[in-house]
Amino acid sequence: EPEVTQTPSHQVTQMGQEVILRCVPISNHLYFYWYRQILGQKVEFLVSFYNNEISEKSEIFDDQFSVERPDGSNFTLKIRSTKLEDSAMYFCASRAVIEAFFGQGTRLTVV
Amino acid sequence: QQQVKQSPQSLIVQKGGISIINCAYENTAFDYFPWYQQFPGKGPALLIAIRPDVSEKKEGRFTISFNKSAKQFSLHIMDSQPGDSATYFCAARVSGSARQLTFGSGTQLTVLP
Numbered sequence: 001e002p003e004v005t006q007t008p009s010h011q012v013t014q015m016g017q018e019v020i021l022r023c024v025p026i027s028n029h030l031y032f033y034w035y036r037q038i039l040g041q042k043v044e045f046l047v048s049f050y051n052n053e054i055s056e057k058s059e060i061f062d063d064q065f066s067v068e069r070p071d072g073s074n075f076t077l078k079i080r081s082t083k084l085e086d087s088a089m090y091f092c093a094s095r096a097v098i099e100a101f102f103g104q105g106t107r108l109t110v111v
Numbered sequence: 112q113q114q115v116k117q118s119p120q121s122l123i124v125q126k127g128g129i130s131i132i133n134c135a136y137e138n139t140a141f142d143y144f145p146w147y148q149q150f151p152g153k154g155p156a157l158l159i160a161i162r163p164d165v166s167e168k169k170e171g172r173f174t175i176s177f178n179k180s181a182k183q184f185s186l187h188i189m190d191s192q193p194g195d196s197a198t199y200f201c202a203a204r205v206s207g208s209a210r211q212l213t214f215g216s217g218t219q220l221t222v223l224p
Contacts, residue, residue, distance in 0.1 A: 004154075031209045042216045043155060043200060048209040055209035091154050098143065100212060102154035 002026045004103035006092050012109045016081050021106045023075045023092030032075045033093040033100065034067065036060070043091065049075065082110045113138055115203050117215030124222050130188040132218045134201035137182065141203040145212070146175065146186045149198045158199070159186070191222045 005024045013019050025032050034046040047067055048055040054067065064080045075094075079086055089105040116135045124130045134144075142163055147155035161168045161175040161184065168175045174187040188195055201215040 033209075033211060035212075043212075043214040045211040045213070048211050050209040056211060099145070099157055099160070102147075102156065104154045105152075 002101075004092055004094055004101050006090075006103035006106050008106060009104065010107045010109070012111060013082055015084060015110055019079050019082055019108060021077045021079075021090050021092075021108070023077075023094075023103055024073055025075055025092065025094030026096070026101060027073070029094035029096045029101075031055075031095045031100075032067075032069065033095075034077045035091045035093060035102075036088040037091065037105075038088045046077070046090075079108075082108075084110050086110050113213050115201055115213050115215040117201050117218060119218060120216070121219045122221070124191045124220065126191065126193060126222055126224055128191050128222075130191045130195070130220055130222070131185060132199055132201070132220070133183065133185045134203075134215050135181075135183045136203050138203070138205070139182070140205045141213075142206045143204045144175070144177065144184050145202050145204075146173075147200045147202060147214075149200065149217075155200060188220075191220075193222045193224050196220055196222050 007022045032049040035043050037043045045058050047057040047061045066078045068076050087110045091105045092103045093100045118133050145160035146158045148158045149155045159170050159173045161177050163179050172189045177184045199218045202212040204212050
């Protein structure tokens, strides 16, 4: 069964450093998303990406965040200068028409 | 108006019992309502979903009940099993292009053996 894969599973970084979270969406999907989940809290939308551009973004997705689909298969989330409050699980999701499928997530710990 | 309110926050049920989780929304433009199941350390996995043109959808032991006039929907897990112990999230989405999911706050379900 096709699945969304994310790497790394866990990333520890120092405050102020740049991190890149990687995702390989399901191959025939058209819509791509990043969500985050702070420990014990609900899943929050960050950004959606369609047709090689950002469709929507939440107020969480400020200038420190960027997304790219550099090669037609990978979908990346970059955080330019990490803050302690960026510590969370980051989930990539993709969908073809209706159903959104989520990856296993990357746990980002900012120290 | 974009919020989806979910209750209860936690739920403990005996094996074989019925688990009921409720969600309410305000945005009448929402027209797709999925439920996701999440185990610790894993991503949310789609469990069952409904559109507002039907009042109920059943898949195995899982049923969604939908009340459009009240703007409420609920998940019923029949014959609950210890393996159902997980966090359940309701969600909602406005149709059209790349629209994102808005999640409820989650319900931690524990099914006692």
